[in-house]
Amino acid sequence: MTILDKYILKRYLVTFSVMLLLFIPIGIMANLAEQVGRMIDNEAPLNEIVYYYACFTVYIGSLLFPIFLFLSIIFFTSKLAGNTEIVAILSSGVSYGRFLRPYLIGATIIATIMFFMGMFLVPRASEGYNAFRYEYLKKGKADRVTSNIFNQLNENDYLYVSSFDPARQIGYNFTLEHFNGDQLEYKISAANIRWVEKDSTYRLTSYHKRTLENNQEIVETKRRLDTIFNFKIDDLTPVSYIAETKNIFELNDFIDAQRKKGASNINTYVLVKYKRWALPISAFILTVIAVAVSSVKRRGGMGINLAFGIGIAFIYIFFDKVFGTLAEQSGFPPLWAVVIPNLFFGILGVYLLKNAKR
Template sequence: MSIIDKYIIRKFLGTLAFMLALISIIVLVIDIQSKMPRIEASHLKIGNFLIHFYPYWLIYLVMTFMSILVFITVIFFTSKMANNTEIVAIVSGGVSFHRFARPYLIAALLLASSILVVNHFILPWANVKKNKLIIYTYSTTKQRKFTDRRQISTQISPKEFVFMNSYDPEAKSGDTYLFQRFDKNRKLIYQISAEQAAWDQKKKSFLLTNFYEKSINKDNTEKLSKGEVKYQKLGGDPEEIFPNELLGENKTTPELIRFIRHEKEKGNANVAAYQNELYARTAMPFSIIILTFLALSLSSQKKRGGLGINLAIGISLAFVFVFSFEVLKLVSTSQTLPPLLAMWLPNIVFAPVAFVLYWKRANQ
């Protein structure tokens, strides 16, 4: 690795680290001020959030917007190099533009591979910590989606169904419980109802209180029984049996793949949100490479207006990228586009643009 390579990589990573620290502090202060009334309204202490929420929330935020931060970083320090005629001096010394771009590729690959590992295995761990408290930062209406009692009607396998008249997601218990199992001909073969069902963490089962049980034999005879308590396993924790929109974030990629497969097997067609999470974990790191070369192509020439015009262009393109990504998530969730295509579409669109601009710049 030459002196130029080390110099550019050091500027790349050093500027990125500075921007990460600066933006994290600014965003943290603004976010605490905006969310403090909701946290206090939930009778929780802000100090608890500073220790048990915000460190993990910052990891999530940085990983989500890392490609955009890299994009702006490259524009910032490359524009400064161009304005100081450093790039002209390097190219005039006989170094081709392709050779000049090599340290950018090395740094981008290093960042992309690191973030790929973080997204698939480390970020879910941080999300588990974050999501324990994040609902208390939501508006009252949105918070109720996660805390209020609700009616349950769900299919847990192709032949098994669970119903509860009123389920408390925080207490993991519900009233008027009903479980039904059918055979391949859609004939009821087993049913159990109970006044209450409460999750027992140690036994990984629901404790049914005052239950009535019915089994139907092949000759249509019925076996009836009742009792005060009975444990029943449903093949998973309540979070998986009755999933919310945050569950996908909490699972490592192998766990998420198994969960999506299980949801499809039990007949749940509404898995697009979880597939978006899965595919975005790879698509976002890959976008770092694309946006690095797009930023290099846009900022490696000295322009009238200097750093300001380059940053304006960069921030505008970053906004387009983020906005398109969020819109495509909504489009995919409504099943208008396949999740895989939706999560990779920004890369598919920006990659040819980056290639054309880079090739044009390299051959000037």
């Protein structure tokens, strides 16, 4: 690694780190000022508040990594261009591709950190962050679908409840149908189903079971029945952020299980998976765009470069949100929802880089 590589790489990593250290505490203070009233009203314990902000730092930081990276590169590269350092480097016989190399090394380091954070660390932070939000900041608001819940547990069993109360762990108007191929073998219904944690059993009220056997119908009824099923009470309706709380291996298993159940919102979970893989790639795309935009000395100086860069960053976020919403709500393929924004901005980066070389 030459002096040039070390010089640019040091500026790359230091500026990015300083931007994180500057803006994340500001984000924490802004969030605390907004939410402190709710924390006091809902009597949030101090240790849980501290843990929430530790999770908040990791969770929000990971979301803003690409934007901080983009703006930090524009900031220090514009300073290099303003001091005519880039002109001196290129005039000495260094090619533009060679000048770009330390930026790509820096992008590789940041992308590696983003990869391991996104796959393993951020899911743990997301669990703590969202659990606190719904417990103390959004108290009373549902963190999952709670009405007209239909689930295919496996190839043979289908479950339905008209409504579910996650706080009390009780479902109303419960129905379980068991099939053998296309033939219904038995159907269980109850006014409600409740999870009794002390006994690790399910309690059915107004239990009714209808069994079809040898062209005969056998009916069994009980006022109350404690029994065991091969599903968890939370399987009725997972929390809306469940995919965010699982590491990559757990997420793969979860998606496979949801596919077998015929979950209607499977695209939401698959989208989370693909976004984790795409996040490190965005580090390279945004690095190339930022260098291409800011390596040219302009009359307006750093201000013009930052304004242009912020505009591109917001367009990037807009594209990501639009295609993500399409994948979640309209059946648009999640893979394309992730690929299209990155492909578009990758092509834009190549175009800007060619113009910058001229």
